[in-house]
Amino acid sequence: MPLIPVTDPDDPCLAPYRAVRERDVVGHGERFVAEGEVVLRLLVEGGRGAGPRFTTESALIAEARVAALSELLSALPGHVPVYVAGREVMDAVVGFPIHRGVLAIGRRPAPETAAGLLARLPERALVVALSGVSNHDNVGGIFRxxxxxxxDAVLLDGACCDPLYRKAxxxxxxxxxxLPFARGGSGAALLDALDGAGFDTLALSPAGAQELGDAALADRTALLLGAEGPGLSADLMARATxxxxxxxxxxxxxxxxxxSGIxxxxxxxxxxTGA
Amino acid sequence: MPLIPVTDPDDPCLAPYRAVRERDVVGHGERFVAEGEVVLRLLVEGGRGAGPRFTTESALIAEARVAALSELLSALPGHVPVYVAGREVMDAVVGFPIHRGVLAIGRRPAPETAAGLLARLPERALVVALSGVSNHDNVGGIFRxxxxxxxDAVLLDGACCDPLYRKAxxxxxxxxxxLPFARGGSGAALLDALDGAGFDTLALSPAGAQELGDAALADRTALLLGAEGPGLSADLMARATxxxxxxxxxxxxxxxxxxSGIxxxxxxxxxxTGA
Structure with missing residues (x-):
């Protein structure tokens, strides 16, 4: 792996890392920012028995962390630059203190449709479907x-926030x-895709007709959740159990x-248990 | 209720509201800060069929919110001052933007011991016991x-954070x-109190001997949780199911x-279900 020392916070090669928080607000386009060792490992190595889902474009590592991370960094393809900077340079570029000293830029592939994603899943599958969940903490927690x-997958309608937002x-x-995901379109389109792929959808709501633990589960089951406060729309509820x-x-x-955890x-x- | 207009951010009657974030770090002593309408309602009226557990010392309400909150504010005892300020004065006193425009100062009673609290509970009781959970979001989420x-109650050892911290x-x-709670002492002392009050303790751990759903529940059951990362100590685990x-x-x-939710x-x- 090419370790590239950087001492000038204005070095143009660090442009994707500049003013991360401000750019969080407007989005990073095709790119996203990964933070911390655990996250970098999943970005580089993949997880759940599968290889990496994204391309790593570069990494920016605090000098003090390089030695401890050498095994992980050497798993990066040889052409991926690993920028190494002192903590002060790193904080100056990013715009806030990066306590963990580990950042990377990933690149997302062309987005997949919900229908395309569901078609790839096994005959017995469990997915989580979200409508209007726009809070980054909640979307992150649901993925966890x-x-x-x-x-097997998470589906998000277009009113949900981006799961590749840094904080999520x-x-x-x-x-x-x-975890494979597809995001976009209306909640109704999301249910169309689930119906089309033979999924039974259980919609979680305090007004639900039956108790969660009593619900029968089909081989292909989706758990549908809405935002706190407004909850799921009546239209979506009417189309689900x-x-x-x-x-x-x-x-x-x-x-x-x-x-979602429950x-x-x-x-x-x-x-x-077959219960 | 006496509505007291305040126009000077330096007015000494607002001292308990000054620099709330800085004081969060060192603690507010006997006092605590309640934020937002829902929280103020529970402070003033109590909940779960019981009256208020704490004394409300004063409230500080944004001018624009007073009319909408009049019913709630009139539920306050007549001697409790309700300070009313413009948004700018309020923000200046508190030190950050109070979007909800609703703050109050509560006063905590003398702390109760775990043993004292458990002795008050019914013969059939479920409590949550926490050891070393120091993150405010997590403690707040667990109470929710x-x-x-x-x-029926939450017990926290002395390594847990204060549930009356503003963010919690x-x-x-x-x-x-x-929700009644007691906080203090070691995790071992907390288990002593549970044992003494005839509680069976289920300790949650990825290394647990049986699956949660298979565990038999005693009439008096405690669910014991440790911090993410370190988890529960081996000593505590050895004393629980x-x-x-x-x-x-x-x-x-x-x-x-x-x-905790699961x-x-x-x-x-x-x-x-008696399962």
Whole structure:
């Protein structure tokens, strides 16, 4: 791997790393920013038994971290530049303190449609579908849970935030780099794709008709979640089997990421025990 | 209720609201800061069928919000001052933009011991016990889940963060203002209190001996959780029934707040169905 020392914060080769937070707001285009060792490892090596899903364009590593990361960095293709900078140069480029000293730029492939993604899944599959979940922490948390319980994919409508937003990747502990996803279109189009691929959709809602743990699971099951507050639209609910999580009542409903964890637990346990 | 207009950011009556973030770091002593309408309602009115657990010392409300909040503010005891300020004065006092325009100062009573709290609980009780969970978001999320599933109390050892820290209250959606809790001492002392009160303790760990959903639940059950990363100490694990959440493997374990949600779901469902 070519280690390239950089001492000038204005070095043009570091342009993709410049003012990361400001660019988070407007998006990084085809590129995304990966932060931290665990995330970089999933970017470079892939996970869940599959190789990397994205191209790593470059890495920017704090001098003090290079030795400890040498094995991981040597797994990068030989042509990928690894920029090495002192902590002060790194912070000056990025615009805030990068405590972990590990950044990389990834490049996303051409986006896949929900229908295309679902067609690739096995006959027995579990997916998480999101409509209007725009909070980065929640999307990241849902990817983390989906990976932990072995879900096959995540579908997001166009009102959801980008799972490759820097903070969403970080909160997902890199799950959004290894779990296949498709994003775009309306919630209705997302249900069209699920219906077309033979998925039964369980829509999670405090107003669900049956208790989550009592719901029968088809071989191909989707767990559909909406944003906290507004929840799922009546149109989407009408097209799905609605399920609720039994709660104490008299208190605010659950956070949507927590809800995804409980639904994934119940769905995978139901399959394991045949209950 | 006495509405007291304030136009000078240096007005001494607003001292408890000054530089809230800096004071978060060192603590507010006997006082704590409640933020937002939902949280203020739980502070003033209580929840879960019980009255308020804390004394409200004062409130600071943005002029633009007073009319909409009049019913809630009139529920305050007559002697509690409600300061009313323009948004700019409010932001200047607090030190950052208070978008919701609703703050209040609460006062905590003398702390209760874990043993004292457990002695007050019904014969059939579910509590959440935390050891070393120092992240405010996680403690707030755990309180939210505990309230949602109707847990009776939360116990925290001294290495956990304060549930009345401003951000923990906010993330808990006010649950830490309505759910009884005791905090302090070692994890071992916490297990002593649980043992002494006849509680069976289920310790959640990826290395747990049995699957969560297979665990039998005693009338008095505690769910014990440790911090992400280090997890529970071997000493505490050895004194409890250890349970794991079946996961896909090959991926990072769950966030501790999500774990609490799944454990509470499994425990309360098991009781409902007698499974």
């Amino acid at each position: 849970n989906a990976a932990a319980f072995g879900a 990747i970080r909160v997902s502990v890199g799950a959004s780099l290894v 609605t399920v609720r999580i039994a709660m104490a009542g008299g208190f605010d409903s659950l956070n949507v990421a927590t809800t 639904a994934l637990y119940a769905a995978t346990r139901s399959r394991l | 889940n505990a309230a949602a599933f109707g847990a 209250i906010r993330v808990s959606v006010g649950a830490s203002l309505v 250890t349970v794991r959440i079946a996961m896909a493997g090959g991926f990072d374990s769950l966030n501790v707040a999500t774990t 454990a509470l779901y499994a425990a309360t469902r098991s009781r409902l």
